[in-house]
Amino acid sequence: xxxxxxxxxxxxxxxxxxxxxxxxxxxxxxxxxxxxxxxxxxxxxxxxxxxxxxxxxxxxxxxxxxxxxxxxxxxxxxxxxxxxxxx
Numbered sequence: 001x002x003x004x005x006x007x008x009x010x011x012x013x014x015x016x017x018x019x020x021x022x023x024x025x026x027x028x029x030x031x032x033x034x035x036x037x038x039x040x041x042x043x044x045x046x047x048x049x050x051x052x053x054x055x056x057x058x059x060x061x062x063x064x065x066x067x068x069x070x071x072x073x074x075x076x077x078x079x080x081x082x083x084x085x086x087x
Contacts, residue, residue, distance in 0.1 A: 015053060017048070017051055018048065018053060018055070022044075022059065022066075024044070025063055026066040030069075031070045033075065034079055037067060041063065060086060
């Protein structure tokens with residue numbers, strides 16, 4: 001069994017750099033409050049840009065959905081409200 005908060009098996013077709021960053025973001029932000037997650041998401045996006053890549057809306061949704069698993073219902077509602085601004 002993996003220590004990852006979610007399974008990444010269905011993401012095996014992604015660019016390995018993207019997959020690495022997605023795993024890092026979800027693992028490192030798991031359980032953090034939303035205020036601490038948003039800067040990490042922005043930093044991950046910047047790291048990807050430096051490599052000439054960017055997240056698709058689907059990949060951003062995957063990250064957010066993975067993070068929501070450890071959020072309170074209130075935080076889930078808040079991230080759903082700002083999701084359009086992130087994507």
